[in-house]
Amino acid sequence: MISVVEPATEQVMAELPRAGVEEVDAAVAAARAAFPAWRAVTPGDRATLMRRIADGVEARLEEIATLEARNAGKPISDARGEIGMVVETFRYYAGAPERLLGHTIPVAGGVDFTFREPMGVIGLIVPWNFPLAITSWKVAPALAAGNTIVLKPAELTPLTALELERVALEAGLPEGVLNVVPGPGRTCGNRLVEHPDVNKIAFTGSTEVGRGIMAGAAQTIKRVTLELGGKSATVVFADADIEAAAAAAPAAVFGNAGQDCCARSRILVERSRVDDFLAAMQSTVNDLKVGDPLDEATQMGPLISSSHRETVASFVPEDAPVAFRGSVPDGPGFWFAPTVLSPVSNDDRAAREEIFGPVACVIPFDDEAEAIRIANDTEYGLSGSIWTGNGSRALRVARAIDTGVLSINSNSSVRVTTPFGGFKQSGVGRELGPDALDHYTEVKNVFYSTEEEG
Numbered sequence: 484m485i486s487v488v489e490p491a492t493e494q495v496m497a498e499l500p501r502a503g504v505e506e507v508d509a510a511v512a513a514a515r516a517a518f519p520a521w522r523a524v525t526p527g528d529r530a531t532l533m534r535r536i537a538d539g540v541e542a543r544l545e546e547i548a549t550l551e552a553r554n555a556g557k558p559i560s561d562a563r564g565e566i567g568m569v570v571e572t573f574r575y576y577a578g579a580p581e582r583l584l585g586h587t588i589p590v591a592g593g594v595d596f597t598f599r600e601p602m603g604v605i606g607l608i609v610p611w612n613f614p615l616a617i618t619s620w621k622v623a624p625a626l627a628a629g630n631t632i633v634l635k636p637a638e639l640t641p642l643t644a645l646e647l648e649r650v651a652l653e654a655g656l657p658e659g660v661l662n663v664v665p666g667p668g669r670t671c672g673n674r675l676v677e678h679p680d681v682n683k684i685a686f687t688g689s690t691e692v693g694r695g696i697m698a699g700a701a702q703t704i705k706r707v708t709l710e711l712g713g714k715s716a717t718v719v720f721a722d723a724d725i726e727a728a729a730a731a732a733p734a735a736v737f738g739n740a741g742q743d744c745c746a747r748s749r750i751l752v753e754r755s756r757v758d759d760f761l762a763a764m765q766s767t768v769n770d771l772k773v774g775d776p777l778d779e780a781t782q783m784g785p786l787i788s789s790s791h792r793e794t795v796a797s798f799v800p801e802d803a804p805v806a807f808r809g810s811v812p813d814g815p816g817f818w819f820a821p822t823v824l825s826p827v828s829n830d831d832r833a834a835r836e837e838i839f840g841p842v843a844c845v846i847p848f849d850d851e852a853e854a855i856r857i858a859n860d861t862e863y864g865l866s867g868s869i870w871t872g873n874g875s876r877a878l879r880v881a882r883a884i885d886t887g888v889l890s891i892n893s894n895s896s897v898r899v900t901t902p903f904g905g906f907k908q909s910g911v912g913r914e915l916g917p918d919a920l921d922h923y924t925e926v927k928n929v930f931y932s933t934e935e936e937g
């Protein structure tokens with residue numbers, strides 16, 4: 484059995500059967516059997532079904548958001564936003580089946596055209612930090628393109644994926660099109676990766692596991708998209724609105740208790756403004772409300788587990804340069820106080836490794852060239868921000884930073900309509916926006932001769 488723990492109380496909130504290799508094999512067989520009929524559903528009917536799934540999630544938004552908030556330990560206001568995004572994602576990709584256009588290509592002797600064909604059975608492997616939101620980024624485009632799915636949620640947070648499966652069946656999705664197997668990565672996830680009848684793996688998780696998935700997928704030449712870790716930089720120039728940058732910084736690194744692949748956990752500040760920046764940031768961190776995820780006022784919840792808290796704590800040893808820390812509730816719960824380290828060198832462990840907890844590193848720099856060098860001095864390349872009052876500099880630096888998702892005078896990363904994904908070891912491929920559909924379809928080219936036969 485899987486015992487699902489509520490991180491804010493450390494109590495078991497649900498128990499469910501743990502899937503293993505046999506269940507994965509059965510789910511793949513069901514998905515394979517359902518594929519011919521699902522790909523043959525007309526684009527209009529597929530779109531209608533997807534809109535019904537969006538309506539079904541929306542009708543139960545409060546209930547599903549509460550489940551997510553309790554299971555992942557995230558503030559209920561954030562959980563509502565995430566489930567709202569699930570609804571939006573299904574509605575957005577409901578527009579896709581009727582717009583999966585090919586090309587006609589001028590050639591000699593005939594007509595040449597392309598189709599966007601579904602890939603077949605897609606294995607989805609997702610993490611625990613944004614359980615249903617990230618699931619929907621994969622399920623919705625995969626279904627829109629006519630694929631069938633085996634979905635493996637994280638063992639720590641399987642509950643909302645199972646709710647989505649229920650909602651989809653109630654909406655009329657045929658049996659076998661979406662199959663959820665809650666189980667461990669090393670058995671269920673690994674079996675999906677090596678299964679000869681799975682055409683593609685779409686994975687979100689750590690770079691370490693992603694590396695193994697890429698290697699495993701090579702055996703059967705599976706398509707892979709990987710959304711992996713990050714160590715993103717916010718770059719704050721002296722000419723920026725320092726108050727605004729400092730007020731926005733805590734949410735960008737302490738949001739979801741720092742368990743966010745996009746966390747801007749390296750804050751590069753031009754040396755002359757470091758003190759001003761820290762003073763302004765401290766007042767926001769002091770006001771940060773850390774506590775019960777179900778309290779409407781809460782801005783940060785606990786970490787996901789006790790062992791993860793130990794890992795995060797290892798980045799703040801006794802002699803760490805702690806500039807200031809927020810506070811946490813007493814009593815049970817995997818709490819960790821939001822912590823700002825300053826000054827940090829980009830060579831320090833806290834600045835190099837993904838902490839995945841509420842720990843920010845403030846790193847001073849002296850000029851634009853040094854800011855770009857430090858921002859790029861990482862194996863990752865997922866997100867980042869540039870704060871400056873100089874528009875030319877903003878665009879110059881944006882072009883120079885090797886990262887997939889950037890914002891200027893803002894820390895926003897994710898929108899349903901725009902592509903999301905990483906450079907370097909932050910991943911392969913893009914999710915969301917129109918680009919995601921390229922990763923759930925194969926291009927087929929057909930030449931039709933117009934020459935007279937014989």
Ligand code: NAD
Nearest residue numbers: 609610611636637668672673688689692710711712713744
């Ligand atoms: P993880 O890599 O430990 O696990 C992710 C998923 O992979 C889980 O479902 C897990 O069961 C499964 N898994 C584990 N070992 C496996 C194996 N050997 N074979 C197949 N599947 C396996 O990651 P996590 O701790 O759940 O999530 C945190 C990580 O996810 C962080 O590194 C974070 O940056 C990353 N992340 C990235 C994005 C993004 O979009 N780039 C988004 C969210 C999280």
